[in-house]
Amino acid sequence: MKKLKEIFDNYKSISKVIEKPYEVGIERLEIGDIFVVYAEDLVYGVVIEELDGVYNAIFLTSELILGGPGYKVKVNHLVSALKVTPINFYVIPELVKYCEVIGKVQDLETLKENFRKLTEREYKGVWKSFYEWETKRIGIFYDAFLEYISTQEETKKALDKDELDKDEIIIDLRKFFDVDEIKKRITEVAAAASNILSKEDYILQSENGVLSLFFSDEFVGKNVEVKLFNKIIFSGPAPNVLKIDLHTDAPVSIISEKLEVVLTE
Numbered sequence: 001m002k003k004l005k006e007i008f009d010n011y012k013s014i015s016k017v018i019e020k021p022y023e024v025g026i027e028r029l030e031i032g033d034i035f036v037v038y039a040e041d042l043v044y045g046v047v048i049e050e051l052d053g054v055y056n057a058i059f060l061t062s063e064l065i066l067g068g069p070g071y072k073v074k075v076n077h078l079v080s081a082l083k084v085t086p087i088n089f090y091v092i093p094e095l096v097k098y099c100e101v102i103g104k105v106q107d108l109e110t111l112k113e114n115f116r117k118l119t120e121r122e123y124k125g126v127w128k129s130f131y132e133w134e135t136k137r138i139g140i141f142y143d144a145f146l147e148y149i150s151t152q153e154e155t156k157k158a159l160d161k162d163e164l165d166k167d168e169i170i171i172d173l174r175k176f177f178d179v180d181e182i183k184k185r186i187t188e189v190a191a192a193a194s195n196i197l198s199k200e201d202y203i204l205q206s207e208n209g210v211l212s213l214f215f216s217d218e219f220v221g222k223n224v225e226v227k228l229f230n231k232i233i234f235s236g237p238a239p240n241v242l243k244i245d246l247h248t249d250a251p252v253s254i255i256s257e258k259l260e261v262v263l264t265e
Helices: 002-014 093-098 108-119 125-137 139-159 161-166 179-185 252-258
Strands: 033-038 042-051 054-061 072-074 081-091 099-104 168-172 196-198 202-207 210-215 223-228 231-237 241-245 259-263
Touching (some): 002 125, 042 081, 042 108, 054 108, 081 108, 081 125, 081 139, 081 196, 093 099, 093 139, 125 139, 139 196, 139 202, 196 252, 202 252, 252 259
Antiparallel strands (some): 033 042, 042 054, 072 081, 196 202, 202 210, 223 231, 223 259
């Protein structure tokens, strides 16, 4: 483990936080694309999902030893191989121009399954430090994504002022559980991955003890039932944003497993 720490310390000393990516002129990405972003340092990713022009990508590391049990992906670039990590990030339309496609994943389902397993693990020591550092390095993508969501919500509000009261609903979980029970039910694990997760009909964000569900346009206004820990906490027309005050921090990958959202009409 001492040797592993030396490898990480050396890597951290030479790697850099991404601030100013270089434009390469690409206009769109496709599911399965392996891409690189050139900036103060290189960022590798693979697209696993597209949602309204926003690409959900898994972060790939060129540090094969630090990548541990991550699925290995062969590439023909400045490196010959990359590994899957438990980190995902989002490429909004404005950031696509910074991505250069360098390959295509042959077995996307195997890669996604490996990613899922990695997100379920608990990380400590060097592994925890490594994934936290990588998440910090690509913080520009998370900041841009959150700003994009905020802008989209503001646009919706401006287009339909009469529906402002339906744009956001806040649920206090203390109506259903006491605080100690909430903390007991939510597993305490290291949040190595990002605090954002994309689902088929909504996007989840966990921040400062609050879980936010950003519903897709197709879902907004339809009757839905939301369950957490098998208990119904919301039933009615889906708002643009449904906020659940958990009163405790929880990795979004973990809390999503306890959450169920279904159409009731």
